Each structure stands twice: as C-alpha cells, then as structure tokens.
Amino acid sequence: MASVIRKDYTMEEYEAKYNEIHRLYDLAEELVNTIESEFVSDPSMQLEIVEPLINEIGDATDVLTHEFILIAESKKNKTASKASKTQVESSLRKIFAALNEYHNRVRDISKKAHGAIMNIADPIVSKIQRHLEQVVIVFFEFLQISLQSIMNKAELESLKSRDSRVAMMMHQYALSQQQS
8 A cells, every 4th residue: 555655764863753652541541541630529520520531532543653653664675554544543533432432421510600710621631632633644644544534623723733744744645636
C-alpha cells in the first residue's frame, strides 16, 4: 500500500512519531488525576464522568502504538506494511466517539444542576482532542486512512483549518485515487 506522503524517515523521526502517539497515555493519566483532585467534591461522580474516556484512550492507544511499530518496522526493513488500516481507523474513531460521549455526560450533569458547569477535566479533554488530531495526521502520513470515517464533518473541517497539511494530503490522496 502506498503512503500518502512519500518520505524516508530516520529512526529518530519514527521514534518521535511513536512518542506522539504514546503521549495519549500521559493525557489519560491526567484525566485519572482529576478524580482525586482537591477541587472535586464527589470523586465517584468524577470517575463516572471520565472513566469511559480513560478506558477508550488506553485501549485505542494500545492498538495505535502496536500498529505504528508495524509501520516503522516495515519501513526499516523495506517490506510491505503489516499495519491494519481498519484497526487504526477503528481505534481513532473510538477515541473521537468517547470524547463526544464525555461532552454529553458533562452536558447532562450541567442540565441537572441547572447551570453551565465546567468539569475540571475539560481543559485536559481539550488537550486530548488537539493531540488526537496530531496522531491522526501521523497515521494519515503512513496509511491511506479515511478521515471521514474517523471523525465527524465539523471535526474534520476544524482540523483542516488548523493544519493546512491535512487539506494538502487529502488532495494528494484524491489525485492518487484518480490515477489508479
């Protein structure tokens, strides 16, 4: 399978990209830390709000790091990649869905409290969302993943407006499909 961007990466560049994916674990750990924060009056409620997102990030990051290792090894050995585009898309889609579900849980709690309550985890969730976009770009560089199947239209448009490389890579991918 041809990659969208044809570039020879050094092992240091592969390692940096791997670390970018692996950072999702650190961000999930930041969510865990909100449960015992001094600013949380009900730790069990906070756990209920963030636990599904923490679990989804952990499970998906396990898959994503494994798949990226397969990509890096195939490039190092100059063999066909054994990475699964389907596994990558599914894992990324699960995190985006878990982010949306988190926002829905916070919104529901806010409605019950009759006010716009911000959860202590909201800034961390925003960091996760931005970082996840960078992880999507990493995989988009190596696999012809379908961004439309991973994220909703608003998320995709937002990503394209924040990072012009995405629009260019999508254009290159479309051109390669036409030439096939």
